Amino acid sequence: MKTLFLFRPEPGWSVSSKTALDMGLDVSGAPLFTVEPVDWEVPDPEQFDGLLVGSANVFRHGGKQIDRLTKLPVHAVGDATADAARNAGFLIGRTGRGGLQSLLNELDGRELHLLRLAGEDRVTLRLPEKIRIETKIIYRAVPQSMTDDDIARLRTGGVVALHSGAAAERLQVEFDRHEMDRSQVDLAVIGPRVAEMAGEGWRSVEIADAPGDSELLALARALCQTEE
Numbered sequence: 001m002k003t004l005f006l007f008r009p010e011p012g013w014s015v016s017s018k019t020a021l022d023m024g025l026d027v028s029g030a031p032l033f034t035v036e037p038v039d040w041e042v043p044d045p046e047q048f049d050g051l052l053v054g055s056a057n058v059f060r061h062g063g064k065q066i067d068r069l070t071k072l073p074v075h076a077v078g079d080a081t082a083d084a085a086r087n088a089g090f091l092i093g094r095t096g097r098g099g100l101q102s103l104l105n106e107l108d109g110r111e112l113h114l115l116r117l118a119g120e121d122r123v124t125l126r127l128p129e130k131i132r133i134e135t136k137i138i139y140r141a142v143p144q145s146m147t148d149d150d151i152a153r154l155r156t157g158g159v160v161a162l163h164s165g166a167a168a169e170r171l172q173v174e175f176d177r178h179e180m181d182r183s184q185v186d187l188a189v190i191g192p193r194v195a196e197m198a199g200e201g202w203r204s205v206e207i208a209d210a211p212g213d214s215e216l217l218a219l220a221r222a223l224c225q226t227e228e
Helices: 013-024 056-060 064-069 078-086 102-105 150-156 167-178 192-197 211-226
Strands: 004-006 033-035 052-053 075-078 092-095 110-120 131-143 158-162 187-190 203-207
Touching: 004 013, 004 052, 004 150, 004 211, 013 211, 033 056, 033 167, 052 102, 052 187, 056 078, 056 131, 064 211, 078 092, 092 102, 102 158, 131 167, 150 158, 158 167, 158 211, 187 192, 187 211, 203 211
Parallel strands: 004 158, 052 075, 052 110, 075 092, 110 131, 158 187, 187 203
Antiparallel strands: 033 131
16 A cells, blocks of 8 residues: 655644544655744724635634634635634634635625635635625745655655645645656645646646545545555
8 A cells, every 4th residue: 555645734734644544544744834824904894794714724823813803704615614713703604615716606696795814825716796805814834844754755656645735836846856756656636726736747646526634535545545
């Protein structure tokens, strides 16, 4: 069985690692970036009909000022983000199942002014006609280097699970920097955008059936079980 490499930031790395180990996979890797808050100012909540949120990192790194927005319903990209919003004292408007663009499309037809809380690396959205969005950056990803052990192991192949575009871009940087052979590595990615950002030259690039950790790890397990 091939080794599975995980490179998402904490606390997601530990969660995915434990799940993968429970699935019987050989897990390696470490976060290729850490997430840190950035300074931001809270706009007047009365100007908005709700919040559009694509990551639980918003609630981890939003600081005390985010409490001023708790009266606004959160339209969350998925269950993990919705759970983080509830734990932070927010009510949930809608929970998506197919990415942030799909979630926004579900709100189409309504006259809405949404405040998007996001990281510096974020998906470009196509806005429905009646929806307006203002964006506030809450956090950013700080790049980290790949460990010597992971570099050595990846030179012989393996499967990499990618949870975000930032991870895909960082993986490319590390492979190029260390002159590693992409054709030895299979990628399991959480969505089409991440597949595009991962670039070319990999042994294979497979997209999960749905943009969730469980679906991504199920795909990764199938790839780990394929023959070398």
